[in-house]
Amino acid sequence: MNWNEDKSIKMNLDKTGKSDKTGTTNKDIKYDDILLNGNAGTTNKNSGIKPNVKYNDILSKLDKYKDENIVPMHMPGAKRNKELIELYMGDMGNPYEKDITEINGFDNMHNAETIIKDAFDEAAELYGADESWYLVNGSTAGNMSAICGVTHKNDVVIMARNCHISVYNAVILNELNPVYIYPEYDEEYGYYKGITLKEIKFIVDKYSSDHDRNDIKAVILTSPTYEGNVSDIKSIAEYLHQYNIPLIVDEAHGAHFNFSESFPQSAVKSGADVVINSVHKTLPSLTQTAIMHINYGIVDVERIRRYWNIYQSTSPSYILMSSIARSLSIVKNDGDKLFAEYVDKLTILRNGLSELKHIRLINTDDISKLVLGYKDAKWLYDTLFYKYKIQLEMSSIKYVIAMTSIFDSQEYYDRFLAALKEIDEELDNRVLAALKEIDEEIDESISKYDREDILNSKVDKDLDNRFNSIHNGEADNRLNYSSINNQDNGNKINVADFRDEQALTIAQAFNRRDLSGCDEIQMNNEKIYGKISGESVYVYPPGIPILCPGEVITRKIIAILQAAGEAGLEVVGVKEGALLCLR
Numbered sequence: 027m028n029w030n031e032d033k034s035i036k037m038n039l040d041k042t043g044k045s046d047k048t049g050t051t052n053k054d055i056k057y058d059d060i061l062l063n064g065n066a067g068t069t070n071k072n073s074g075i076k077p078n079v080k081y082n083d084i085l086s087k088l089d090k091y092k093d094e095n096i097v098p099m100h101m102p103g104a105k106r107n108k109e110l111i112e113l114y115m116g117d118m119g120n121p122y123e124k125d126i127t128e129i130n131g132f133d134n135m136h137n138a139e140t141i142i143k144d145a146f147d148e149a150a151e152l153y154g155a156d157e158s159w160y161l162v163n164g165s166t167a168g169n170m171s172a173i174c175g176v177t178h179k180n181d182v183v184i185m186a187r188n189c190h191i192s193v194y195n196a197v198i199l200n201e202l203n204p205v206y207i208y209p210e211y212d213e214e215y216g217y218y219k220g221i222t223l224k225e226i227k228f229i230v231d232k233y234s235s236d237h238d239r240n241d242i243k244a245v246i247l248t249s250p251t252y253e254g255n256v257s258d259i260k261s262i263a264e265y266l267h268q269y270n271i272p273l274i275v276d277e278a279h280g281a282h283f284n285f286s287e288s289f290p291q292s293a294v295k296s297g298a299d300v301v302i303n304s305v306h307k308t309l310p311s312l313t314q315t316a317i318m319h320i321n322y323g324i325v326d327v328e329r330i331r332r333y334w335n336i337y338q339s340t341s342p343s344y345i346l347m348s349s350i351a352r353s354l355s356i357v358k359n360d361g362d363k364l365f366a367e368y369v370d371k372l373t374i375l376r377n378g379l380s381e382l383k384h385i386r387l388i389n390t391d392d393i394s395k396l397v398l399g400y401k402d403a404k405w406l407y408d409t410l411f412y413k414y415k416i417q418l419e420m421s422s423i424k425y426v427i428a429m430t431s432i433f434d435s436q437e438y439y440d441r442f443l444a445a446l447k448e449i450d451e452e453l454d455n456r457v458l459a460a461l462k463e464i465d466e467e468i469d470e471s472i473s474k475y476d477r478e479d480i481l482n483s484k485v486d487k488d489l490d491n492r493f494n495s496i497h498n499g500e501a502d503n504r505l506n507y508s509s510i511n512n513q514d515n516g517n518k519i520n521v522a523d524f525r526d527e528q529a530l531t532i533a534q535a536f537n538r539r540d541l542s543g544c545d546e547i548q549m550n551n552e553k554i555y556g557k558i559s560g561e562s563v564y565v566y567p568p569g570i571p572i573l574c575p576g577e578v579i580t581r582k583i584i585a586i587l588q589a590a591g592e593a594g595l596e597v598v599g600v601k602e603g604a605l606l607c608l609r
Contacts, residue, residue: 096411097438099396100419103282103353103431104310110433114310114356121345135160135342136335145351152354153284155294155301155319157327159334162346165278166192167337168302168318172274174200174337175330176300177243184229185246188218188522190276191569193246194532194562201533205233205242209251211522215388215399215424218522221247221257223265230269239269248276249293252420252568253388253427254395256280256290263297272324273297278304278316282394282431285357286365290391299325308394310433311353315346364432369393372430375439384453385446388425396428398446404594406449414445420567423521423593519589521565526577529558530608535576536560538608546604549584556580557607563599565590579605 098105104115118124128134133142142160150158161168173196177183180201185193187206197204207229210219226245233242245266249257263273275293277283281303283292293301301319305311318334320327356364372393379387379396385406386399400406407421419429428442530538535558544560547553556578563573572590573583587605590597599605 095415097414097416097441099428099430099438099442100417101304101308101429101431102306102311102313103308103433104312105431105433105435105438107433107435109435110310114360115352118348118352124345124348126344127341132344135162135347136338136340142347145347148358149317149350149354150319152358153292153294153303153317153319156322157320159318159320159331160342160347160350161302161316161318161334161338162314162342163338164306164314165276165302165304165316166190166195167334168316169193169274169276170196170199170337171318171330171333172300172302173197173202173244173246174333176272176274176325177202181243182233182237182241183244183246184226184233184242186221186248188251188570189246189248190278191562191564191571193248193276194571194574198532198536201531203531205229208525211520212388213520213523216422216520216522217253217388217397217425218251218255220249220251220255220391221262223258223261226262226265230266230271242269242271244272244274246274246276248278250277250279250290250390250392250395252279252395253397253425254279254390254392256391259293259296259298260291263299267297267324270324272299274300275302277301279307279395280392281305281317282308282365283392285361286369288365288369288393294319294321297321299323300330305350305353308429308431309353310356310431312346312349315350315353317350361432368430368432368434371434371436371439375443378443379446382446382450384450384457394430396430397425398428399425402593408594409449410442410445414441416442416445421593421595422565423519423589423595519585521572521586521590524572524583524586526573526583527580528574528576529578530576532575535574535608539575539606542609544606544608546601547607548604549588549600550603554579554584554605554607557605560606560608561599563587563597563605566596566598569598573599573605579607 092106104111126132131141133140135142138146146158146160149160150156169190169192173183173193177200180203182203182205183197184205184207185197187208196202207221207225209221209225211217212219230239230242233239245262247257247259247262249255249259259273259275266273275298277293277298280290280292283289284295299321301321302316303319304316306313306315320330376387376393376396379385379398384400388397388399390397398406401424403421403424403426407418407426410416410418410426419427421427539560547557559573559575559577559579561573561575562571564571572586573579587597587600591600
């Protein structure tokens with residue numbers, strides 16, 4: 027089915043996202059937040075003036091991109107929805123006209139006493155925290171502030187191995203000694219699951235059998251995962267608090283949890299001591315905006331605040347702060363209505379996705395995350411973009427992620443579902459054709475395993491040819507994923523399937539690297555096995571290190587990195603097929 031030809035789905039794209047009202051759309055909506063200038067819904071009297079087109083820079087590319095009618099199934103949460111942006115943030119106007127520094131009447135984020143302090147307090151009340159502070163350097167600054175604020179040099183922390191790279195950077199800065207929890211993962215698709223109380227107890231007891239339990243200065247978890255799976259935060263927090271161990275939760279992808287019972291309970295209300303939310307990921311706030319929440323009782327709040335000051339710019343953007351404030355004002359004033367409509371639309375969309383035959387909707391704890399399993403996920407990701415103008419959030423080897431928010435339009439969901447139905451139908455036709463060809467060419471005594479293997483090979487070959495036509499000549503930049511499928515163990519390679527041997531701590535590895543340097547060794551060179559990594563290596567997104575500095579390079583690690591590269595994923599830390607190895 028072609029969405030352009032289906033009258034039930036076809037949209038008037040020339041009018042997409044435009045309000046049928048101008049200047050009066052939200053005249054009755056009033057927000058008392060940092061964005062003080064202008065009136066919501068007013069139009070720019072100079073809006074008819076064309077921008078200066080002589081520049082070929084990032085801004086000009088952004089200006090062009092916004093008009094290309096690409097469906098944003100990715101963060102940030104405002105989703106370029108012109109109608110809702112005009113309705114709720116119409117008074118933003120030209121950000122250059124409102125870009126200020128710490129001037130009279132506008133407070134100082136690093137010593138907040140008036141309007142910014144009020145904004146912090148309002149955020150804490152909305153989320154149910156004892157204190158909340160804005161982050162204009164993203165959740166990265168919050169993770170680093172929280173970890174450094176509860177630890178000292180050479181302390182021991184227990185951390186999930188699927189933590190974001192910013193957590194590892196905090197480990198480097200404070201030269202911490204991490205004890206890893208390797209979360210369970212789905213063996214078919216390779217995504218991480220949430221961490222249970224049983225897993226936490228096991229790792230704490232295991233460490234305590236040879237060391238003093240009091241050495242553990244924090245437990246650091248990512249919940250939800252990028253894919254939307256949550257850990258048992260409430261039970262884990264209650265258990266750790268018996269031993270006075272603080273729980274830090276990177277809840278970057280869960281800023282929306284608190285505003286509908288259809289989502290998991292927030293880590294703040296589940297009793298975590300420090301929680302970091304990226305408001306730009308799932309709420310209508312500008313990229314790089316986040317909030318850090320503190321619950322009193324165990325952590326030294328002033329020490330965390332000290333590091334919060336260190337890792338935040340001394341010239342915080344008032345545009346970014348106003349964006350946080352406005353997104354929270356929207357949730358406070360209209361959140362019940364917006365989230366009710368959002369959940370209804372999501373439910374209908376998920377029901378439609380669940381009917382696909384070859385592309386699987388993977389159930390996760392957070393229904394806002396649309397995780398779709400397919401054996402060649404990057405092909406699916408690229409097909410949606412190049413053929414259907416739908417931009418997803420990310421691709422792994424065997425699944426893709428589409429992100430949603432309260433600012434999604436119904437058109438986005440209609441186009442997304444229609445495209446996937448069409449792709450799924452074409453896959454079905456390919457399979458039927460391949461089966462018919464097998465029946466005609468091969469003796470029916472062939473084993474089921476060989477039959478399926480031949481079928482996959484035929485379908486893969488056809489899809490590779492189709493990808494080349496979709497990619498309009500750019501496909502040469504992508505290595506053929508079917509070469510992995512045709513390997514004996516290719517389909518078994520799993521990005522999450524690693525348990526690295528740690529020869530040195532990360533801090534020790536960097537110290538050795540600074541003193542002795544590194545060698546670049548090609549991944550296809552047998553000499554690389556047994557070497558110690560001098561660099562973090564990770565697939566981005568999501569930015570979870572597959573290999574940390576100080577860890578031993580094994581055949582499994584090389585196989586995972588090569589598979590990720592062959593699948594067309596961005597592998598950070600691999601330079602022209604080589605890894606940095608300590609001397």
